[in-house]
Amino acid sequence: MEIPEYNPKEIEAKWQKIWEDEGTFEASHDKSKPKYYALIEFPYPSGEGLHVGHPRSYTALDIIARKRRLEGYNVLYPIGWDAFGLPTENFAIQHKIHPKLVTKKNVARFKEQLKSLGFSFNWSREINTTDPEYYRWTQWIFLKMFEKGLAYKAEIPINWCVSCKIGLANEEVVNGGCERCGGEVVRKVKNQWLLKITAYAEKLLNDLDTVDYIEKVKTQQRNWIGRSEGAEVDFPIADTDHKVTVFTTRPDTLFGATYMVFSPEHPLIDEWKDKISNMDEVEEYRQQSMKKSDFERTELIKEKTGVELKGVKAVNPVTNKKISIWISDYVLMSYGTGAIMSVPAHDERDWEFAKKFDLPIVEVIKGGDVKKEAYTDVDDGILVNSGFLNGRPMKEAMEAMIDWLEEKGLGRRKVNYKLRDWVFSRQHYWGEPIPLVHCEKCGWVPVPEEELPVLLPDVEHYEPTDTGESPLAKIKEWVNTTCPKCGGPGERETDTMPNWAGSSWYFIRYADPHNDKEFASREEMDYWLPVDWYNGGMEHTTLHLLYSRFWHKFLYDCGLVPTSEPYQRRTSHGMILGENNEKMSKSRGNVINPDDVVEEFGADAFRLYEMFIGAFDQSTPWSQQGVRGCRRFLERVWKLQEFLTDDEGYSPELEGKMHQTAKKVSEDIERMKFNTAVAALMSLTNEFYAVGRVTRDEFKDFLILLNPIASHITEELWQRNGYEGMLNQQRWVVWDEDKAIEDVVEIPVQVNGRVRGTTTIPREASQEEVRIKILEDENISAFINGKNIVKEIFVPGKIYNFVVK
RNA sequence: GCCGGGAUGAUGGAAAGGCAGACAUGACGGACUUAAAAUCCGUUGGUCCUUACAGACCGUGCGGGUUCAAAUCCCGCUCCCGGCACCA
Numbered sequence: 001m002e003i004p005e006y007n008p009k010e011i012e013a014k015w016q017k018i019w020e021d022e023g024t025f026e027a028s029h030d031k032s033k034p035k036y037y038a039l040i041e042f043p044y045p046s047g048e049g050l051h052v053g054h055p056r057s058y059t060a061l062d063i064i065a066r067k068r069r070l071e072g073y074n075v076l077y078p079i080g081w082d083a084f085g086l087p088t089e090n091f092a093i094q095h096k097i098h099p100k101l102v103t104k105k106n107v108a109r110f111k112e113q114l115k116s117l118g119f120s121f122n123w124s125r126e127i128n129t130t131d132p133e134y135y136r137w138t139q140w141i142f143l144k145m146f147e148k149g150l151a152y153k154a155e156i157p158i159n160w161c162v163s164c165k166i167g168l169a170n171e172e173v174v175n176g177g178c179e180r181c182g183g184e185v186v187r188k189v190k191n192q193w194l195l196k197i198t199a200y201a202e203k204l205l206n207d208l209d210t211v212d213y214i215e216k217v218k219t220q221q222r223n224w225i226g227r228s229e230g231a232e233v234d235f236p237i238a239d240t241d242h243k244v245t246v247f248t249t250r251p252d253t254l255f256g257a258t259y260m261v262f263s264p265e266h267p268l269i270d271e272w273k274d275k276i277s278n279m280d281e282v283e284e285y286r287q288q289s290m291k292k293s294d295f296e297r298t299e300l301i302k303e304k305t306g307v308e309l310k311g312v313k314a315v316n317p318v319t320n321k322k323i324s325i326w327i328s329d330y331v332l333m334s335y336g337t338g339a340i341m342s343v344p345a346h347d348e349r350d351w352e353f354a355k356k357f358d359l360p361i362v363e364v365i366k367g368g369d370v371k372k373e374a375y376t377d378v379d380d381g382i383l384v385n386s387g388f389l390n391g392r393p394m395k396e397a398m399e400a401m402i403d404w405l406e407e408k409g410l411g412r413r414k415v416n417y418k419l420r421d422w423v424f425s426r427q428h429y430w431g432e433p434i435p436l437v438h439c440e441k442c443g444w445v446p447v448p449e450e451e452l453p454v455l456l457p458d459v460e461h462y463e464p465t466d467t468g469e470s471p472l473a474k475i476k477e478w479v480n481t482t483c484p485k486c487g488g489p490g491e492r493e494t495d496t497m498p499n500w501a502g503s504s505w506y507f508i509r510y511a512d513p514h515n516d517k518e519f520a521s522r523e524e525m526d527y528w529l530p531v532d533w534y535n536g537g538m539e540h541t542t543l544h545l546l547y548s549r550f551w552h553k554f555l556y557d558c559g560l561v562p563t564s565e566p567y568q569r570r571t572s573h574g575m576i577l578g579e580n581n582e583k584m585s586k587s588r589g590n591v592i593n594p595d596d597v598v599e600e601f602g603a604d605a606f607r608l609y610e611m612f613i614g615a616f617d618q619s620t621p622w623s624q625q626g627v628r629g630c631r632r633f634l635e636r637v638w639k640l641q642e643f644l645t646d647d648e649g650y651s652p653e654l655e656g657k658m659h660q661t662a663k664k665v666s667e668d669i670e671r672m673k674f675n676t677a678v679a680a681l682m683s684l685t686n687e688f689y690a691v692g693r694v695t696r697d698e699f700k701d702f703l704i705l706l707n708p709i710a711s712h713i714t715e716e717l718w719q720r721n722g723y724e725g726m727l728n729q730q731r732w733v734v735w736d737e738d739k740a741i742e743d744v745v746e747i748p749v750q751v752n753g754r755v756r757g758t759t760t761i762p763r764e765a766s767q768e769e770v771r772i773k774i775l776e777d778e779n780i781s782a783f784i785n786g787k788n789i790v791k792e793i794f795v796p797g798k799i800y801n802f803v804v805k
Numbered sequence: 806g807c808c809g810g811g812a813u814g815a816u817g818g819a820a821a822g823g824c825a826g827a828c829a830u831g832a833c834g835g836a837c838u839u840a841a842a843a844u845c846c847g848u849u850g851g852u853c854c855u856u857a858c859a860g861a862c863c864g865u866g867c868g869g870g871u872u873c874a875a876a877u878c879c880c881g882c883u884c885c886c887g888g889c890a891c892c893a
Binding site for chain 2: 418791
């Protein structure tokens with residue numbers, strides 16, 4: 001039989017068409033089979049097109065998905081588009097094209113690119129977050145949250161670009177300036193919708209113990225949630241009925257609290273206007289810190305600043321001494337109560353502040369020199385200058401103080417979190433409209449369920465208004481509506497949702513993407529959820545991953561989804577860098593376009609290289625030479641046909657290697673050691689060449705093992721060489737553990753830990769047998785003769801070591 | 806500052822206490838070719854020794870330690886990458 005040249009272009013197009021025509025990778029509706037749900041983060045269809053970083057994750061889970069199918073699972077491996085968001089909106093503004101059209105164009109391009117790579121996505125379940133049939137349910141879930149009191153409005157400072165007159169997301173503020181124009185960014189208070197994710201802080205934290213996420217992800221989430229235990233303490237304000245509550249993790253040091261500091265935004269300051277004698281000075285400080293961006297407030301940490309509130313004093317509830325009250329921007333309104341008790345002797349920040357303003361420093365834990373610096377290494381410290389706590393160790397003092405506070409009604413045990421509520425409003429066009437109507441009489445009223453979706457209306461211009469409202473505010477006929485409750489005049493909310501909204505539940509929709517009655521049917525969710533394996537980037541650990549866990553837990557508490565966690569397993573891939581070892585970016589000019597690679601080397605070579613490039617969880621530079629090497633390997637695989645014999649079974653000389661390779665490839669794929677799985681297949685191929693023959697069964701199993709990675713060439717070789725059916729209908733290779741172990745092994749022989757030779761022995765050989773054989777070897781025994789053997793270590797099948805003197 | 810991760814040939818990387826450098830890339834040599842490419846075969850950590858076969862010593866960021874045996878475990882550093890950062 002004449003063997004044509006390996007022509008990836010032809011065979012890749014051929015198999016992609018067959019798979020599509022036959023619906024090969026459609027998840028079955030037959031629920032008798034065990035299911036497997038593999039998920040990758042659905043892409044944002046940017047105008048740049050696919051980047052070589054995307055397919056790293058997609059190929060990895062494509063391999064898992066394909067392997068699971070060969071193992072007999074009913075696999076769901078879906079794809080969709082996270083298409084709302086700023087880049088599209090900005091492009092639309094610049095080019096005066098409707099974002100809908102921009103999105104459509106970008107999606108088409110991404111789709112074509114993804115299809116050319118031959119991923120086994122379930123295309124009939126494709127979803128798009130900007131599709132009204134999809135965002136109808138995003139709005140619906142939001143309304144559920146609103147109903148349960150988890151969505152609320154609050155005055156929240158946003159990042160405001162003075163020149164663009166636009167609110168920016170935190171990630172759009174780069175080095176204190178606007179990402180787009182580089183202009184000044186200040187804080188501007190706006191009335192915004194927030195979601196009460198903090199209500200789920202405890203669950204989000206504790207339930208990390210129930211899921212299989214890589215440790216790095218768990219740690220980052222734990223840090224982000226930032227749970228800390230302590231107490232709230234009430235400080236009475238002298239000569240008033242007021243009291244101010246603070247949160248502290250160190251109630252044991254209360255005797256050392258010599259003054260208080262409020263955040264400049266603290267609302268009590270306004271209430272005390274008349275009492276504060278230096279209100280001008282105070283106001284000026286407040287104005288200044290208001291103008292400062294978050295960046296300045298946190299970066300300029302060299303010197304503490306602040307102003308005393310003259311005319312008011314607080315009382316330390318345990319010493320009963322009057323203490324002064326200050327304001328300073330190192331105290332954040334958004335954490336704890338917005339006010340702190342200051343213990344300069346044992347807190348670095350307080351110490352700096354006290355030094356600067358010459359405030360009293362009282363040592364309450366023995367051991368340091370509080371005149372020189374704050375003494376904070378106090379875990380085993382003993383209390384001093386602390387009344388009833390004197391002489392007690394710190395941990396005990398902590399408990400005693402809290403008990404005392406609770407007894408006297410002056411304080412209570414308290415847990416605090418760094419996690420903040422989720423600012424859910426965007427003053428942009430290209431997002432889901434928030435489905436609420438404001439009525440003078442009834443307040444905020446949800447749009448009735450049957451009227452969803454609230455459609456995004458067409459506008460002339462996508463720029464925000466001068467006041468920073470979203471462009472929707474300009475469409476009076478859309479804004480002005482009737483109150484769903486009382487029928488009176490009402491106004492629609494013009495803020496839209498952030499693009500984290502649609503991605504917070506998309507994996508649920510995949511289970512039942514065309515359902516027009518519910519967000520997904522219970523039956524489909526019961527079968528498919530949770531996601532078995534979710535791979536994505538580390539950059540989504542604290543936002544997307546946490547947000548979607550929050551939404552899912554909320555839905556679970558409403559009895560709407562069957563599991564309390566959305567994702568059973570979460571892994572993460574490393575970045576692919578440019579050939580110069582720098583992050584790939586247009587501006588650095590080191591971007592590799594997957595289309596070009598596929599054009600030159602083929603999709604199989606591309607996928608193979610994406611996996612062979614290096615450790616999956618590590619970042620690593622691209623190498624065009626490396627792709628060439630993978631293409632070369634596929635050429636060698638193609639030529640194996642020339643060595644194909646009519647023999648069945650494994651040949652004696654390759655039997656061990658076949659079993660070893662099956663085991664190695666299977667196990668490495670599960671551990672995401674794709675690079676070594678590929679290496680094992682290359683190594684086996686080298687063996688086939690060395691032997692110069694390959695039996696039908698050897699070739700068959702080799703093709704199955706290679707199929708998840710290089711899917712087109714293996715299907716083609718399967719068909720060309722007369723194997724039955726299609727490769728994707730076969731079963732994964734079963735290996736025999738015993739046969740994967742060599743009967744005869746070569747072990748190193750050491751003398752005093754240095755390798756002096758090797759010996760080949762039967763695996764089961766006894767120490768005595770091995771010993772005799774070794775001592776027969778003159779090269780080795782030369783190192784032993786004339787010396788005393790002190791000790792001999794024999795690890796069967798591994799090593800023999802003589803210790804001599 | 807805090808929390809992760811990392812550092813191994815010229816390069817990407819392999820090695821879950823047991824022969825460091827699998828598998829590739831590149832380089833060099835050979836075969837084929839009028840020639841080149843492609844392909845195939847071989848060599849390729851360093852230093853020394855040797856006609857050769859062989860052999861010796863050194864070597865996994867740096868300094869110590871544990872062990873018969875350390876890239877791997879422990880202690881102390883350096884540098885790089887990622888995340889968080891006045892969170893009371």
